[in-house]
Amino acid sequence: MTLLSRCFLVLGVMLAAACAQQPAPFVPPAERPTLASEAPWPKNHFLGIAYHDVSDNDPDQAVVAVRTERLIEQLAWLRENGYQAVSVNQVLAARRGGPTLPPKAVMLSFDDGYSSFYTRVMPILRAYNWPAVLAPVGTWIDTPLNQPVDFAGTPRARGDFLTWQQIREVSQSGLVEIAAHTDANHKGILANPQGNLEPAATTRRYDPATGRYETEAQFQARMRTDVAAISNKIRTVTGKAPRVWVWPYGAADGTTLAVVGEHGYEMALTLDDGLDDSNKLMNSPRFLVASDPDGEHFASSMVAVQAKAPLRVLHVDLDHVYDPDPEQQARNLDVLVQRVVDMGAVTVFLQAYADPKGDGLVHSLYFPNRHLPMRADLFNRVSWQLHTRAHASVFAWMPVLSFALDSKLPRVTRWDPETGKVGTDPDQYQRLSPFDPKVRQLIGEIYEDLARTSNSAIDGVLYHDDALLSDFEDASPAALKAYAAQGLPNTIAALRADPAVMQRWTRFKSRYLIDFTNELTAKVRAIRGPQILTARNIFAEPMLNPGSETWFAQNLDDFLQTYDWTAPMAMPLMEGQALKNSNAWLEKLVATVKARPGALEKTVFELQAKDWRTKAAPDISATQLAEWMSVLKRQGVTSFGYYPDNFLENSPDLKTIRPALSNQWNP
Numbered sequence: 001m002t003l004l005s006r007c008f009l010v011l012g013v014m015l016a017a018a019c020a021q022q023p024a025p026f027v028p029p030a031e032r033p034t035l036a037s038e039a040p041w042p043k044n045h046f047l048g049i050a051y052h053d054v055s056d057n058d059p060d061q062a063v064v065a066v067r068t069e070r071l072i073e074q075l076a077w078l079r080e081n082g083y084q085a086v087s088v089n090q091v092l093a094a095r096r097g098g099p100t101l102p103p104k105a106v107m108l109s110f111d112d113g114y115s116s117f118y119t120r121v122m123p124i125l126r127a128y129n130w131p132a133v134l135a136p137v138g139t140w141i142d143t144p145l146n147q148p149v150d151f152a153g154t155p156r157a158r159g160d161f162l163t164w165q166q167i168r169e170v171s172q173s174g175l176v177e178i179a180a181h182t183d184a185n186h187k188g189i190l191a192n193p194q195g196n197l198e199p200a201a202t203t204r205r206y207d208p209a210t211g212r213y214e215t216e217a218q219f220q221a222r223m224r225t226d227v228a229a230i231s232n233k234i235r236t237v238t239g240k241a242p243r244v245w246v247w248p249y250g251a252a253d254g255t256t257l258a259v260v261g262e263h264g265y266e267m268a269l270t271l272d273d274g275l276d277d278s279n280k281l282m283n284s285p286r287f288l289v290a291s292d293p294d295g296e297h298f299a300s301s302m303v304a305v306q307a308k309a310p311l312r313v314l315h316v317d318l319d320h321v322y323d324p325d326p327e328q329q330a331r332n333l334d335v336l337v338q339r340v341v342d343m344g345a346v347t348v349f350l351q352a353y354a355d356p357k358g359d360g361l362v363h364s365l366y367f368p369n370r371h372l373p374m375r376a377d378l379f380n381r382v383s384w385q386l387h388t389r390a391h392a393s394v395f396a397w398m399p400v401l402s403f404a405l406d407s408k409l410p411r412v413t414r415w416d417p418e419t420g421k422v423g424t425d426p427d428q429y430q431r432l433s434p435f436d437p438k439v440r441q442l443i444g445e446i447y448e449d450l451a452r453t454s455n456s457a458i459d460g461v462l463y464h465d466d467a468l469l470s471d472f473e474d475a476s477p478a479a480l481k482a483y484a485a486q487g488l489p490n491t492i493a494a495l496r497a498d499p500a501v502m503q504r505w506t507r508f509k510s511r512y513l514i515d516f517t518n519e520l521t522a523k524v525r526a527i528r529g530p531q532i533l534t535a536r537n538i539f540a541e542p543m544l545n546p547g548s549e550t551w552f553a554q555n556l557d558d559f560l561q562t563y564d565w566t567a568p569m570a571m572p573l574m575e576g577q578a579l580k581n582s583n584a585w586l587e588k589l590v591a592t593v594k595a596r597p598g599a600l601e602k603t604v605f606e607l608q609a610k611d612w613r614t615k616a617a618p619d620i621s622a623t624q625l626a627e628w629m630s631v632l633k634r635q636g637v638t639s640f641g642y643y644p645d646n647f648l649e650n651s652p653d654l655k656t657i658r659p660a661l662s663n664q665w666n667p
Contacts, residue, residue, distance in 0.1 A: 039306060044094045044278040046086060046105035047305055048269060048286030050250075053160075054116040063112070066292045068120050074289070074298045075128060078106060083302070087131035088177045088244060092266060095278040107276070109133040109269060109286060111181055111246055113141055115159060118166045122173070131175045133269075135246035136167060138183035138230040152187040164237050171238040178237070179244035180265070183230035185223070186248040191455050194381045201226070202253035202529075203455040213368065216255065216452060216527075223256045231263050243267060250288070251456035252529035257282060272531055275305060283530040311347045311565065311604045312661050313641025314340060315397070318351040318366050320648055322376055332648065333382055339647040340390040342654055344662025348386050349462045349535075349641070352379045352396040352450060360466060361430050363404045369449035371405060371442055379450075383457035393459040395535055396450060400467035400517060401431035403443060410436045415475040415492035422475045429466040434516045435478040447520045451527035460533030461524055463517050465569060467536070469509045469553040471496070483508070502550065509553040514562050535565035535604065540575050543568060543592050556592070560599050568593070570632075570640070571608035573620075583631045590635040604639040605632055609652055622652030626660035 041047075053065035066074075078085075084102040094101045108125075110117050113136025125132055140149045140161050148155035170176045188197030190206045201223065204214040214222070227245075234242040245260045247253075250271025257268060261282070272285035287301060321336055323329040340348060354364040354375040365372050366379040383394040401412065412431040413422045424430055432439045447461075473479075475492050484490040486508055488501065495505045517536065525532050542554045549555050559566040570589055572582035586605075593599045607628050610617045625642055632640050641661070642652070 041103060041105075041275060041306070042277075044101050045275040046091065046101055046107055046278070047083075047302070048107050048109060048276050048284055050269070050271060050286040050288045051108065051110045051121075052112055052289075053114040054120045063114075064288065064290050066289055070292055070294070070298075071121070072124060073295050074293075075124065075130070077295055077299055078302070079128065081299075081302075085128070085130035085132070087175075088133065088267065091276075091278055091281070092243070095281060101278065107133065109135060109179070109246065111135045112186070113137055113162045113167070113181070115162050115166070118162055118170060122170055122176075125175050126173070129175070131177070133177045133179050133244055133246075134167070134170060135179040135181035135244070135269075136162060137181045137186045137248075138233050140186070141167065141233075164233075168237045171240075177244060178234050178240075178242060179246050179269075180227070180230040180234060180242045181246045182248055183226045183233070185226050191384065192380045193377055196381060196384050198384060198455045198457070199247075199249045199251040201248055201256055202251045204452055213453065220255055220259065223259050227256075227259050227263050244269065247271075249456075250286075252283070252531050253456070254451075254525055254527045254529040257529055258526075270531060273305075273309065280530075308601055309346065310638035310663065311641065312345050312639070312663055313347045313349055313604060313606070314343060314345045314645040314647075315349040315606060315641055315643035316351065316645050316647065317355075318378060318382060319354060319356050320646070321382055322354070322366070322378060329376075329378075333385060336382070336647045337385055337389045339645070339650075339654070340386060340392050343658055344664040345392060345641070346663060347393045347395065347641070348390075349395045349397045349643070350379070350383055350386070352398050360399075360402050361404050362399050362402055365446070365450075367450055367453045369446050369453075371446055372403065377453075380454055380457050383454060387457055394457060395460040395462040395533070396454060396458045397462045397464065398447070398450065399464045400513070400520070401434060401439075401443070402429045402464070402466040403432060403446065404430075405432060405439075405442055409433075409439055409442075410476045410478050412469065412474045412479075413476045414470065414472045417472070417493070417496075420493075425470070425473070428470070429468075431466055433474050433476040433478050434513065435474060435476065435482045437478075440516065440519065444520060444523050448523050448527060451524040454528070458528070458532070460535060460564070461521065462567065463520075463534070463536040463563075465537035465539060467513045467517065467554075468539070469513065471502075471506070471550045474509075482512070506550045506553060507555075510549060510555045510558055513553055514558055518562070533564040534562075535567050536563045537567045537569055537606070539569055540571070540589055543589060557596070560596065560602055564602065565639075566599075566603050567606050568603065569608075570605040570628075572628075573611050573613060574608055579624075582628065586628060586631045587635055590632060590637055594636065600636060600638070603637075604641065605637055607632075607640065607642040609642045609644055609646070619646065619651045622656035625652050626657055629657075629660040 053063045054068055054071055055065045056067050083104045083106050085108055086101055086105045093099060117134055141164055143149045143158055145158050149158055149161055171178050182201050185200040187200050189200045189203055191198035191203045192206055204219050206213050231242055241264055243266045245265045245268040247270055252270050267281040267284055269284045269286055271288045274285045276284040321332045323332055352366055353362045364375040366376055368374055368377060386392045386394050410433040411424050412433050414425040415422050472492060480490045488505055489495050496502055521534050536559055538554050538559055539552055541548045542552045543556045570586060572585045577585045593603050607625060609620050611620055
């Protein structure tokens with residue numbers, strides 16, 4: 001046989017082997033998982049759809065306008081595809097146990113009070129006999145007919161807006177519910193020393209003359225005045241007290257929401273994504289009809305309403321933005337914002353505390369607060385810029401226990417079985433004891449201050465991995481007292497002596513830490529609103545080896561049940577794995593999550609961008625990170641990111657990592 005013949009023979013064998021690979025097993029259609037876009041809507045859920053102006057003269061996207069023909073096209077598509085518009089009365093009746101909502105119910109709403117609602121929208125609603133919500137801004141409608149409307153600082157023709165007489169007329173049509181869109185707070189106000197304007201209904205005003213922020217009492221009084229004013233105006237015109245509150249810019253606030261509730265409002269509409277739940281009407285999302293969408297884009301948005309967007313995360317140290325030179329700090333921020341835009345990331349986990357030493361002990365914060373020095377008033381500025389310029393959602397990354405507060409406060413202490421002595425563990429985070437009431441109070445107040453000063457600039461909170469307790473912790477007096485109150489022994493030696501007792505102790509500590517984070521979440525939501533999401537870091541070991549919950553007081557099933565997102569530290573080198581074994585290790589970690597139905601949809605895996613096995617902690621190459629991301633995606637993971645992103649030095653390399661990370665490149 002010639003050499004050429006042998007080559008062809010080898011090639012033939014290789015091709016035959018390739019062709020002989022088994023195809024994927026056939027799965028009958030009835031047994032295939034249902035796509036989110038094809039799943040029936042849950043009972044008594046509906047889709048809020050938010051319109052603004054309707055204009056045929058080159059629709060102005062500054063006011064999010066659509067053409068009349070597009071509005072007609074969209075409503076026709078809804079009707080022909082089985083969607084049905086419902087009224088506020090129907091929604092409230094369903095909540096109270098009355099008739100259920102149709103399977104594909106939609107609630108139409110029109111914000112701001114444009115005159116086009118009277119001239120263009122009402123004839124269409126009458127033709128369809130479909131109800132809608134109209135939400136005018138009080139002071140805009142109050143404007144005399146011969147004066148321009150102060151449209152959030154920009155003058156607009158008075159004829160662009162309704163009159164109170166027209167509002168009275170449409171309210172008597174039987175089709176239109178008049179909602180409140182604030183009286184005088186549909187505008188931006190100064191929110192930080194850097195000059196950002198943020199939504200007035202959710203922002204504590206910054207006073208540059210005094211360098212101080214509006215207090216919570218002052219903010220609450222301002223909003224009480226506003227809510228009372230618009231409520232009285234609507235009641236006078238319609239004869240009915242308004243029941244629906246519509247947030248300007250879609251930004252919600254917990255303090256204002258409490259005021260709104262006091263005035264009898266039963267619904268509060270945001271511009272968040274997703275379906276509305278009739279049992280959660282004070283946090284009702286709406287799809288914003290923007291950019292005058294054609295039929296195809298509108299239909300795609302309606303069909304995809306139940307699809308949960310995956311997280312693609314850059315985990316960022318705010319320490320790298322900070323610089324004592326304001327001009328350099330501004331340049332650093334510009335680099336970060338551009339990096340997020342170029343990367344195509346949709347979420348940033350943003351450090352809200354200062355840790356320039358990298359030792360995990362928080363001596364100062366990046367927001368005004370009552371208990372620790374402020375390194376710089378920077379968190380609100382950076383998070384707002386990421387929101388508005390990079391269109392990213394922002395989670396405030398915060399420690400749970402590692403605050404350098406009063407040295408007299410009890411710390412988490414470790415019992416040494418060899419010496420019997422009790423002291424802090426030098427190899428672990430230096431944590432305050434969560435079992436001490438004063439500690440819980442002070443940390444809670446820090447979280448309250450974060451909520452107040454972040455205004456509308458955060459979407460969630462990421463709880464750091466410092467919320468852990470080892471199998472020899474916490475041995476502080478407050479902790480021992482808490483154990484005894486649960487019927488457990490009050491010494492670590494006794495707690496460890498009996499495996500059954502030790503298991504009870506472990507579960508108590510795991511739940512206790514979760515309860516503490518739930519307290520912190522409640523404090524943030526009370527100020528920021530119920531839309532705030534939560535995420536919490538979890539070490540890999542208690543995931544892979546459930547018995548090691550004893551060493552961490554962390555439990556995967558607890559996390560999945562408690563938080564909106566569980567964030568495993570998917571960091572193979574940090575866990576002692578050799579690089580050659582890292583892919584298999586990641587596959588094992590993902591398999592642990594996949595074994596729990598639906599868990600992948602609530603899990604965001606955090607890869608490591610540094611090799612912390614040595615003190616130098618060199619950067620891990622973008623090629624390696626991209627490979628790990630590919631491993632995750634091949635296992636069905638859709639939400640992932642990495643820490644840290646060194647945006648100042650382009651590490652990991654943008655062009656290499658972007659195709660692997662970005663939803664825009666590779667969903």
